[in-house]
Amino acid sequence: LLVLSTFSGGGVLVYSDLNTVAAPTDRKKKVVVLGSGWSGYSFLSYLNNPNYEVQVVSPRNFFLFTPLLPSVTNGTVEARSIVEPIRGLMRKKGFEYTEAECVKIDASNKKIHCRSKDSSRLKGTSEFDMDYDILIIAVGAKPNTFNTPGVEEHAHFLKEAEDALKIRQSVIDSFERASLPDLTEEERKKILHFVVVGGGPTGVEFSAELYDFLVEDVSKIYPKVQEFTKITLLEAGDHILNMFDKRITAFAEEKFQRDGIDLKTKSMVVGVTADEITTKERGTGNVVSEPYGMVVWSTGIGSRPVIRDFMQQIGQGQRRVLATDEWLRVEGCDGVYALGDTATINQRKVMEDIGAIFSKADKEETGTLNKKEFKGVVKDICQRYPQVELYLKKNKMRNIANLLKSANGEDTEVSIEKFKQALAEVDTQMKNLPATAQVASQQGKYLAKCFNKMEKCEKNPEGPLRFRGEGRHRFQPFRYRHFGSFAPLGGEQTAAELPGDWVSIGHSSQWLWYSVYASKLVSWRTRMLVVSDWARRFIFGRDSSS
Ligand code: FAD
Ligand code: MG
Ligand code: MG
Ligand code: MG
Ligand code: MG
Structure with missing residues (x-):
């Protein structure tokens, strides 16, 4: 380059x-x-x-x-x-x-x-x-607890295969325990209160999976205690799935509310003990402690x-x-x-390199860039600095093309000052992957x-x-290509956000999700196993032994 x-x-x-x-x-x-x-x-x-x-x-x-x-x-x-x-x-x-x-x-x-x-x-x-x-x-x-007291000791994480198995075991144990004859209603409620911390994709997806399990399976296998179950999803920010398109966030929040998942945004967890989880509401500063049976912590990584x-x-x-x-x-x-x-x-900042970019592009050393030089350099910096492409997309290239026109509309060349001005804002578009x-x-x-x-x-x-x-x-720098994100929301519904601002929510995306993931699984062996698990679930329901 x-x-x-x-x-x-x-x-x-x-x-x-x-x-x-x-x-x-x-x-x-x-x-x-x-x-x-x-x-x-x-x-x-x-x-x-x-x-x-x-x-x-x-x-x-x-x-x-x-x-x-x-x-x-x-x-x-x-x-x-x-x-x-x-x-x-x-x-x-x-x-x-x-x-x-x-x-x-x-x-x-x-x-x-x-x-x-x-x-x-x-x-x-x-x-x-x-x-x-x-x-x-x-x-x-590793999962990040932000040093919140009690999380390491009392919460479940969802990162490794054994974590998922422990969660599964623990959910089923909770239902068996809550079904014991000598408990009070309060005790059953506490045991069956599932708290998920973190409204990112993993927390949301786990809540959705848990909800599906409650609706589709618990109602059949533990009908006596179903009424005592509750799922709470705690999120410190204003919204869940905030990295997704707003339409997806809104859909997910509405669906969870309809489902009866207690979604609490602006809620920061400040401590977890063996029996209670304590949250502080952002803004009001209200501190609330609630009894729980099981906490799954999914607030990000460190x-x-x-x-x-x-x-x-x-x-x-x-x-x-x-x-x-x-x-x-x-x-x-x-x-x-x-x-x-x-x-x-x-990532490198364009503005740090701008002098060098300009003089390299100015092949005839005239001090300005002609149309050809200018177009070539814009193409190159788009390749080299991903933030430029993002910026140009947002501004629809207008500012850049205008540089080649003088005030009275005639063709002109681009000076270093104009060049700097045009690109002054691009580094604000830089984002970590x-x-x-x-x-x-x-x-x-x-x-x-x-x-x-x-x-x-x-x-x-x-x-x-x-x-x-x-x-x-020569080695080109690493460039990321985004193929889209999926957020499974339970009840066979999945939100998909694909490149080009394409958002799709519902049952069709659920199948899209299945097929994308089935095709991305690394081997035919795992592909076969997963597809047969899905088929087994459709036909026989989930296995509830622990
Ligand atoms: P990992 O895949 O975590 O691999 C790390 C490896 O290093 C492991 O093999 C581990 O055993 C090993 N290791 C750990 N410590 C050491 C050590 N000290 N020495 C040697 N080896 C060590 N991403 C998506 O794009 N789409 C999704 O739908 C999605 N869903 C997710 C759902 C869940 C529940 C989770 C937890 C993550 C999900 N992710 C998803 C994120 C994705 O899994 C991670 O971004 C990805 O795994 C990162 O890959 P990695 O190679 O950096 O780390
Ligand atoms: Mg790895
Ligand atoms: Mg992995
Ligand atoms: Mg020149
Ligand atoms: Mg990284």
Whole structure:
């Protein structure tokens, strides 16, 4: 890319930058991948370069298809159906796998420290070090409690397969317990009060799944206690699903109200004890405590301790999330990449680079850009800086095209001042990518492709840097493509927000959702299992044994 060549962090990005370790010729470079989730699994699936020795370290020997995790909590889908064992991929690709957790990254010695799972049956834990030439951090994130007292001890999270199974077990236990003969009405009500904290996609989807379970199954299997059940959904902001289109938010809020889900917005949870959950209302400051039977906490994610420690080491201690550049290389650290929920991309600001962009575009060095130069540079910066494209879309290109016209409507050239003025606002359009499976898997695929063509690029590292044609041997920065979001709302209804401002809500999108997810499942094995789970549920209802 033209623009990239002049300033991307003060230098041209050549392949050798991506491959900072000079390995002895007789030894393959060792790539250590931390994590077997969306980003790690996607990287491993697309990596096809025999010149690397690949070692995977993850405490979980399977990939988990998280979008269907809420459906595991009520037994619509079995947990087994949405996991893909990693050993199969390892064998196919000739990669090594070690079931352990990385507990420390020692970036200056290119080592990681690992600990195996605690198992009293098998001689406890073991700890060991591992060297790497290149480290790929794909460890995801952990649920964020915002240090709210009591959450860690008393609430359920919904992040891993075992969390979903524990929730399922706990829901069924609640109904069995509430059905015991010697309880008062108050006690039954308390046990059957389910509180969901967080009105994001996961919290909403879980509430919807729970509601479906109450309506479709509990009414049949626990008819005596059904009247005592209550679902409360607490959200600190003004609305649930606030990252979605307003129409979807409104639809979801109305549906929940109709269903009798007690939706409380502007409610901040300030503490959880064994029996009560306490909220503070934003605005009024009212503090209320309510008895509950079960709390599911789903308010967002935070960095894992091992990543926080690593950030301290490399001078990123002040940041909230580990930062990479647009090639997913961790800033301030050689040979380390990070992708998925564990990292964010530090995007470049146009205004910081604007002088360089202008002089590069002004090929004839006239001090102004003619029509051709100008159109070319706008095209390039749209590619290089995603915020420009967003900005131009919002402003319908009007401001930009007008630059080529003088006050009396004649064609003119663009000066640096006009250029700056026109782009002054674009950086306000910069947004971090969302922490989603869509982003994580695209990043994994992107990085694998970079690694796949590493040698080819190393052979022609220099040469004239042209951003078209020759550019294909150089690494383009990561670009995200949004394919749409889905918010399953229960009762076989799903809201879909697709690119191009296309919103659809209802039963047809439910089927769209099924088919999109069925087609995205990683293997035919899991696809078969999920589809047969769905079919089983349609025919026989959900399994309520725990
Ligand atoms: P993960 O997929 O979480 O993978 C992290 C991996 O690292 C795991 O294998 C873990 O075991 C491993 N690991 C953890 N700690 C260590 C360590 N110390 N050392 C080594 N390995 C470690 N996104 C969507 O786009 N659409 C959806 O519909 C959707 N629904 C979701 C529903 C739920 C219930 C949840 C929880 C998430 C959902 N997401 C969805 C978000 C999506 O799952 C995440 O954005 C995605 O998993 C991020 O991928 P990742 O690779 O960064 O992390
Ligand atoms: Mg991962
Ligand atoms: Mg995952
Ligand atoms: Mg990220
Ligand atoms: Mg010129």
